[in-house]
Amino acid sequence: VFDILPQFGTLQPRESQVFSFTFYGHSDISAQARALCKVYGGPVYEVTLHGEASLVRYTLSTNDIDCGVQMFDQVAEVDIVLRNTGRVAFPFTVLTQSPESLYPLPGEPFIEPLSGNIPAGGEEILKVYYLPGVPEYFQKVIQLQVAHLEPESITLRGEGVFPRISLDLPRDITGNGRFESYLRMAEEKIQGEQCLDLKECDPSMDTLVLMELERLLIKKHASEQIEAG
Incomplete structure (x- = not known):
């Protein structure tokens, strides 16, 4: 020995x-x-x-982060606890994040700390930040490697939303090519999710179509802002 x-x-x-x-x-x-x-x-x-x-042993408080409903322009924050349950220290590294990242970017999980070393019996709190950037469902995968072991996959999911009100007033958007194209997209989405023919659906479907139209317009605007930096 x-x-x-x-x-x-x-x-x-x-x-x-x-x-x-x-x-x-x-x-x-x-x-x-x-x-x-x-x-x-x-x-x-x-x-x-x-x-x-001793072998390297560890536990994670969760492998599935559900952010739920989150404002699309606000940063969600969740804690994950990485515990060393073995008898030897080990290093850890987040593989899915660039070391050059200094703050959360839209659509990209941001973790602090990015790497470190945990002594035997110790633990590290990993803070996960996420900025949806656009109003839609999201699901991301974070890769965490502990020592020489296979990377651990952590799923981050939720829905980015925005505040709005619904009015039962008719909207005349005919003749506006931009709105009409988005309206068709909204109708196709609601038609696929709710029923086969919008004409045969409940009148409340019109409200759902208009809500989806608003979401598409907000998403378009948010995407343009992200691209513009």
């Missing part, structure tokens, strides 16, 4: 020698020994050796 090099030699006056003590660890073992160094014509020196080895 223990190895010492060199095991013998000769030292000249005022000369020194560096010894290398090596512990060959196996999973979940603990060993202790005494090494005796005999000096010819002098005393015997005793060195106590102790070594312990």
Whole structure:
């Protein structure tokens, strides 16, 4: 289990020698020994050796982060606890985030700290920030690697929304090419989700179509703002 090099030699006056003590660890073992160094014509020196080895073990407080309904232009914040349940320290790194990122960007999870080292029995609180950027459902995957183990996948999901009111007043958007194209997109989406023919649906479907139209317009505007920086 223990190895010492060199095991013998000769030292000249005022000369020194560096010894290398090596512990060959196996999973979940603990060993202790005494090494005796005999000096010819002098005393015997005793060195106590102790070594312990363990597998890397850890737990995550969750692998599924549900942000629920979140304002699309506000940053959501969630904590994840990474615990070291083993008997040896280990490093960790977030693989899906650039080290150059300084703040949350729309549509990209931002984690702090990005990397670190957790001692045996210790824990690290990882703060996850997410800015939806556009009003729609989102689902992202965060890759976290602990030591040499396979990366751990953490799912981040939710829905970006915006405040609005609904009025039962007719809206005349005929002749506006931009609005008409988005209206067709809204009708197709609601038609696919609710019923086969909008004409045969409940009148409340018109409200859903207008709400979807508003969402598409807000999404378009938000996307333009993101692209403009």
